[in-house]
Every structure is written in structure tokens, then in C-alpha cells.
Amino acid sequence: MHICVLGAGVIGVTTSYYLLAAGHEVTLIDAQEGAGLGASYGNGAQLSYSYVAPLADPSVWTKWPHYLFSRHSPLTMKPTPDAAQWTWLMQFLKACNAERARQTTVSLLQLAYLSRREMTRLRADPALESLDFQHRIAGKLVMFTEQASFEAARRQVEFQAHHGSRQDVLDADACLGLEPALQSSQRDWAGGVYTADEEVGNCALFCQGLLNALRSKPGFRFRGGAAVTGADMSRGQLNAVRIGRNEKLEADAFVLTMGAGSAGFARQAGFALPVYPLKGYSITLGLAGLNEHAAPRISITDASRKIVYARIGDDLRVAGRVELVGHDKRIPERAIEELKSGTTALFPQAAGRLASAALSPWAGFRPATPTGLPVIGPSPVKRLYLNTGHGGLGWTLACGSASLIARQLSGERPELDMEAYQLAS
Numbered sequence: 526m527h528i529c530v531l532g533a534g535v536i537g538v539t540t541s542y543y544l545l546a547a548g549h550e551v552t553l554i555d556a557q558e559g560a561g562l563g564a565s566y567g568n569g570a571q572l573s574y575s576y577v578a579p580l581a582d583p584s585v586w587t588k589w590p591h592y593l594f595s596r597h598s599p600l601t602m603k604p605t606p607d608a609a610q611w612t613w614l615m616q617f618l619k620a621c622n623a624e625r626a627r628q629t630t631v632s633l634l635q636l637a638y639l640s641r642r643e644m645t646r647l648r649a650d651p652a653l654e655s656l657d658f659q660h661r662i663a664g665k666l667v668m669f670t671e672q673a674s675f676e677a678a679r680r681q682v683e684f685q686a687h688h689g690s691r692q693d694v695l696d697a698d699a700c701l702g703l704e705p706a707l708q709s710s711q712r713d714w715a716g717g718v719y720t721a722d723e724e725v726g727n728c729a730l731f732c733q734g735l736l737n738a739l740r741s742k743p744g745f746r747f748r749g750g751a752a753v754t755g756a757d758m759s760r761g762q763l764n765a766v767r768i769g770r771n772e773k774l775e776a777d778a779f780v781l782t783m784g785a786g787s788a789g790f791a792r793q794a795g796f797a798l799p800v801y802p803l804k805g806y807s808i809t810l811g812l813a814g815l816n817e818h819a820a821p822r823i824s825i826t827d828a829s830r831k832i833v834y835a836r837i838g839d840d841l842r843v844a845g846r847v848e849l850v851g852h853d854k855r856i857p858e859r860a861i862e863e864l865k866s867g868t869t870a871l872f873p874q875a876a877g878r879l880a881s882a883a884l885s886p887w888a889g890f891r892p893a894t895p896t897g898l899p900v901i902g903p904s905p906v907k908r909l910y911l912n913t914g915h916g917g918l919g920w921t922l923a924c925g926s927a928s929l930i931a932r933q934l935s936g937e938r939p940e941l942d943m944e945a946y947q948l949a950s
């Protein structure tokens with residue numbers, strides 16, 4: 526089959542890789558000139574296979590006043606006239622209950638473990654020998670300042686232990702022993718959850734490197750600078766996508782991997798897709814020349830501020846904030862200041878590097894569904910398949926999701942029961 530993959534973020538390039546491996550002919554299209562230049566570019570770099578609990582959980586109800594009024598609130602909402610924002614928010618709040626959160630966690634864990642296995646296999650592919658994306662098994666430590674949140678995390682660890690996670694709950698001293706860079710932090714820690722086998726990697730390098738490797742394969746074509754502007758439909762079937770003003774691209778099947786742009790295309794194809802952009806930011810500090818313990822080697826999450834820290838190569842990637850502000854691409858100074866002040870509080874010895882002009886401030890849109898589960902599988906439109914809505918976990922879940930959709934399109938039995946990931950009718 527000739528399959529056209531719409532969007533070359535981490536989901537689109539991995540989908541192309543698996544489809545090619547299954548013997549299909551693939552055209553990958555993106556509005557940008559290269560791969561991984563959307564949400565996949567400056568993300569938190571964490572392959573966190575055991576930290577998948579959704580944003581939509583019952584604690585949202587008690588944390589709402591903090592989110593709305595605290596100076597350090599990690600969440601902002603700017604009401605827009607866009608009905609999609611309100612519909613998404615209502616569906617999100619409906620999903621904030623214990624039963625739904627538990628079901629979502631289990632489905633995400635299964636997809637995450639499949640993704641870890643697939644990422645390991647992909648890294649061992651001899652055809653990808655030169656793919657270097659600063660991958661490392663770094664371990665991950667999620668730190669808590671509030672006792673109540675720490676206790677909730679302990680219960681989550683116990684729950685996930687029944688579903689295959691191996692995590693340790695540690696008191697504050699044990700955390701500081703494990704990661705010496707935290708010893709100079711100016712926070713009063715209650716404790717943390719440590720997962721030894723979590724990974725990090727530079728998602729942008731991965732996308733670019735994988736695209737380069739795909740380019741040399743027969744049956745693959747990349748169309749950069751090709752904005753998809755419409756859907757050419759007849760009798761409930763997608764026949765072609767429109768590119769720019771006049772061009773049409775036909776294929777036997779299409780996979781929608783446009784991240785936060787996916788809902789817009791779905792509308793053009795005549796159906797609603799509950800994927801809304803949750804904006805976040807990152808900065809990247811150069812660490813070369815600093816002493817070994819100025820910055821962490823283990824990936825750190827400051828749970829109350831929802832800021833993550835990951836060392837990739839000689840850099841420290843700092844990412845955070847969740848904003849419901851539509852597709853507004855601006856990078857306000859206060860968002861970057863929030864990341865800088867979080868970094869200074871945790872790693873004062875690295876704070877000198879925050880003055881650098883080269884912090885590469887970045888904003889991206891997590892393509893989020895209300896429940897936190899991605900949508901993988903057929904769409905209501907014939908010949909159009911979905912692999913989108915991975916929210917804050919797209920890097921982590923990419924390889925598993927891509928392998929599932931490739932199997933479905935090839936008429937093979939997917940490794941997981943697909944019901945949880947299907948678009949609700």
C-alpha cells in the first residue's frame with residue numbers, strides 16, 4: 526500500500542519507520558522543512574515509561590484554587606472564544622475521577638512498556654547504527670515538598686506495582702544521597718519516588734536522525750514545506766489531501782500525526798477529534814565546565830511546580846508549565862522567569878548559566894486529549910487512520926504507538942488490545 530503520513534513530529538517519523546518496515550510505500554509530509562520541529566523539538570527529553578498517570582485525576586478538584594491563584598501555579602487558562610477549548614475543558618473535568626484515572630494509568634502503562642521494548646529494538650536496528658540522540662538510562666526522581674502529595678505518590682507506586690512498575694519511595698535524605706546535585710537545593714523536601722530504569726534522549730535529534738536514515742530507504746519520500754490545507758473526500762472516504770493551494774496528494778491510506786494540528790484537519794474531514802493544545806515551555810542551559818554536582822545526572826521532576834530537569838549531552842533541559850491559551854505561539858518573559866527561578870531554587874550552582882543569552886527559550890503545544898490517552902486506530906472517515914493526542918508523553922509513547930498503528934494498517938494483530946486507544950464514537 527502507499528500510505529501518506531501527515532505530520533513529521535516524533536509520532537510521524539516513528540509511524541513512517543514502522544510502516545516501511547512492514548513493507549509499505551510511505552510519503553511523509555510536513556509544513557516545516559524538516560522533522561521534529563513542532564512539539565517534539567524542545568520537550569523535556571524524558572522517556573518516562575513509569576510516570577504516565579494522567580493530568581485528569583481527582584486531585585484536580587482540590588488543587589484548583591492553587592492553580593488559579595498561586596504565584597507559582599504551573600497551570601494557566603486564558604478563556605478564548607473557541608468552543609473547542611470549553612468542550613475540551615468540560616470533558617477533562619468529567620475525566621477527573623478515580624476510576625477513570627486508574628483505567629487510563631493502566632492503559633498508558635501498557636503502551637509505555639511496549640514503547641520501551643520497541644525503542645530498545647529500534648536502537649539495535651543495524652540500519653540505524655549512526656542514529657545518535659544522546660540516549661542514556663538516567664533514572665528518574667520525582668520530588669515532593671507537600672506531605673499530602675508525597676503520600677498520594679506512595680499510593681500510586683503501590684497501585685502501579687500491580688501493573689509492572691518497579692519504583693522506590695525514598696525519604697528526603699535518601700533522595701539527596703542519590704542525587705548530590707540536590708544537596709544545595711533551597712526546597713524543603715518531603716521525599717521522592719525513584720525509578721532506576723527511566724531514560725532520556727534528545728527528541729529533536731532522534732526525529733532528524735531517523736528521517737535521515739529513512740531517506741536512504743527505497744519506498745520512502747519526505748515532502749517538507751508542504752502544508753496540508755484540506756481533505757478531498759467522497760462518500761465518507763478520504764481520497765487525497767490538498768497541499769498548499771493547488772496540489773493534491775493521493776494515497777491508499779493516510780495516518781494523521783499532526784500533533785496539535787490534528788483537530789483542525791479532522792474538522793476539515795468532517796469529524797470532531799478531542800485534541801487540544803496544552804502549551805509548555807523549555808530552556809536549555811549549557812553545562813560544560815561546571816563541576817560534576819552542579820546539575821543532576823538523574824532526571825528530576827519538581828512535582829509541585831511541575832518542572833522537569835534532564836541532562837542531555839552537555840546540556841540541562843528545563844521544561845514545564847501547562848497553559849490552555851489556544852495556539853498562541855508567543856513566549857512571555859514570565860514563563861521563562863518561572864523556569865529560571867525553579868532552576869535557581871534546585872541547582873544554585875548552575876544558576877550562573879541562566880544569565881547566558883543562549884538559553885534557547887522555546888514553546889510547544891502538547892497535543893492533549895481530555896483523558897490523557899492517545900487516539901490510535903481507524904477514524905470515522907474511510908482510509909484515514911489516527912495516531913495523535915499523546916499530550917505530555919509523546920516522546921515516551923512514540924515507538925509503541927507507531928508499532929500498533931503499523932500493525933493495524935498491515936492487517937496484523939496489534940500487541941495490545943486497541944479498545945482503550947480508539948476514538949470514542
Ligand SMILES: Cc1cc2nc3c(=O)[nH]c(=O)nc-3n(C[C@H](O)[C@H](O)[C@H](O)COP(=O)(O)OP(=O)(O)OC[C@H]3O[C@@H](n4cnc5c(N)ncnc54)[C@H](O)[C@@H]3O)c2cc1C
Pocket residue numbers: 531532533534535536537554555556557560561562563564565566567568569570571572573751752753754782783784785786787803804805806807833844845888889890891892913914915916917918919920921922
Ligand atoms: C514543554 C513540553 C515538555 C514535554 N516533555 C516531554 C517529555 O519529557 N517526555 C515526553 O514523552 N513527552 C514530552 N512532551 C510531549 C511531547 O513533546 C509531545 O507529545 C510530542 O512531541 C508530540 O509529537 P507529535 O508528533 O504528535 O506532534 P509534533 O511534534 O507537534 O508534530 C506534529 C507535526 O505536524 C506538522 N503539522 C501540523 N499541522 C500541519 C499541516 N496542516 N500540514 C502539514 N504539517 C502539519 C507540524 O509541523 C509538526 O511537525 C513535552 C511537551 C512539551 C510542550
